[in-house]
Amino acid sequence: MRELPHEESDRRAAAGEPFALRYRVPREAGEEVRFLDAVYGDQRKLAADIEDFALLRSDGMPTYHLASCADDIDLQITEVIRGQDHLSNTFKHVLIFEAAGAKPPQFAHLPLLVAPDGSKLSKRKHGPVVSVTTYRDAGFLPEAFINFLCLLGWSPKDDREKMSRDELVQAFSLENINRANAVVNFQDPLAGSLTAQPGSSHQDAFPEETFDPKAIWLNAEHIRGLTLEDLSARLLPIVHAAGYDVSEEKMLQVTPLIRERIKLLRDALTAADFFFAPELAAYDPAELIPQKGDAATAAKVLQKAREILATTEFTHDALDKNLRAAAQELGLKAGQMFQPIRVAVCGRKNAPPLFETLEVLGRDITLRRIEQARAKLD
RNA sequence: GGCGCUAUCGUCUAGGGGUUAGGACGGAAGAUUCUCAAUCUUCAAACCCGGGUUCGAUUCCCGGUAGCGCUACCA
The missing domain is CATH 1.10.8 (Helicase, Ruva Protein; domain 3)
Known part of the structure; x- marks a missing residue:
């Protein structure tokens, strides 16, 4: 249809035959389209390898290629930075810019972020695990997430990993961008589970293992900072x-x-x-029993703790001093003394340091929880 | 199929004609410690394959292979 005479095509269009408007790409032998990409360098392609692509659909709507270029020209865009999946399309865009009498903008194509299986991230295929809102809702700091993203496909060339927004802006340059795709090492907890209900709450649907370990680490780094x-x-x-x-x-x-x-x-x-929480969640009373001890040991510790804590000043140093002394008095190691108290007060074995914790909790809550723990031992 | 892009530890990467191929995450072990963390130390772990070029290629060139992208009247 490429060689259809104007008269004939006009006639058929007038007759109501549907048609699309295409770019007639030059077919002269050796004709080349080229542009300089800021990341991928000099790009050239034989015009003969570019097909006559559509500009207007048969419903009159412009295609992405036309609309995008028209918009860039209107807005006088000078730099186009986008995914590498557009690298091949750029030859068409250059053709459109030239046909419109506009100077093509500076192009910079970025390597793609891909899933562990190598496929590019897609909302349709990967769903909420690749959505930034998922990361936000899980508690990623914006600056940490940006930091993580910047390190995919780019590096400051020194050994810095944790970087602030300012440092990133300072160090960034298109020249240092890699040309190979980068894997976002996520694990989809929903993958393969046919039971995943669309629309159900994702609050607990994304355990820590979902996210790229490096993103987690960077986030922790930023939190500590x-x-x-x-x-x-x-x-x-x-x-x-x-x-x-x-x-x-x-x-x-x-x-x-x-x-x-x-x-x-x-x-x-x-x-x-x-x-x-005013009240502790239920916990297993066996947790109260310290290393190398039994229920009696736990009871003894809690009894002693109750006495000490009834009068000791609730400051780190006083608590430290008196509780250690109590342990010695009972013939126990510090750890054996502290664990029952920690569990009584926190409801679990792993928690922040004991004295600071008691300090924040205060005497009333501490004593009440110790009482409750003693009751559990009976 | 055609065209294009890419190829260093599991992952993110540094490097580059001669290096013990560096760092980080994750993993393992240890130190520290009232538990957990944090912190520190140590360990395991990589140049896709084949040809060139060269005194010497992981590095440069070519080919292969693999992955990815584009190849829509989708963006």
């Missing part, structure tokens, strides 16, 4: 959203105890729950 005030302020809304009634002051006290223990902001909910 935040001031207590900043981190506390970012944590508070999350804690409130989870239904806890926590004051700014309380949050600020808790923050230093969990700052080095959380990797994602949402981890605060599990790392510090016992600070927030």
Whole structure:
């Protein structure tokens, strides 16, 4: 149809025959289309290898290629930075720009972010695991996530990994961009599970293992780099959203105890729950029993702790001194003394350091939880 | 099929004609410690294959292979 005479095609169009408008690519032998890509360098292609692509669909709507170029010309775009999946299409775009009498912008194509299986990330294929909102909701810091993304397909050429926005802006250059695709090492917890309900809450659908380990690590790094005030302020809304009634002051006290223990902001909910909830969640009383001890040991420790804590000043140093002394008095190692108290007060074995924890919890709550723990041992 | 892009530890990457091929994450082991973290130390782990060029290629060139992309009246 390429050689259809104008009269004939006009006639058929007038007769109502549907048609699309195509770019008639020059077919002269040796004719080349070329452009300089800021990342991939000099690009050239034989015009003969470019097919006559559509500009207008039969419904009169422009195709992406035409619309995109028209828009760039209108807006006087000078730099086009986009995915490498457009590298081949760029030859068509150059043709369009030239046909429109416009100077093609500077192009820079970036390597693609791909899934562990090598396929490019797609909303359709990979779903919410590749959505930035998923990362945001899981508690990734914007600056950490950007940091992570920048390190995929680009590097500052020195050994820096954790970088602030300013440092990234400072160090970034198109020349240092890699040309190979980068794998985002995620694991889709929903993959293959036919039971995944679309529209169901994804709140718990994305465990930590879902995300690229390096992204997690970088996030933890950024969290540790935040001031207590900043981190506390970012944590508070999350804690409130989870239904806890926590004051700014309380949050600020808790923050230093969990700052080095959380990797994602949402981890605060599990790392510090016992600070927030008035009542402890149920736990196994066996947890109260220390190493090399039995229920009697636990009971003895809690009894002693109750006495000590009834009068000891609730400061780190006083608690440290008196509880250690108590351990010695009972003929126990410090750890054996501390564990039952920790479990009584936190509801689990792994928690922030004991004295700081008691300090924040305060005497009333501490004594009450120790009482409850003693009751569990009976 | 045609055209194009790419190829260093599992992953992200540095490097580059002669190196013990560097770092980071993750993994393993250890130190520290009231648990968990954090921190520190150590270990395992890579130049896709084949030809050239060269005194010498992981590096440069060519070919192969593989992956990816484009090849839509989808963006």
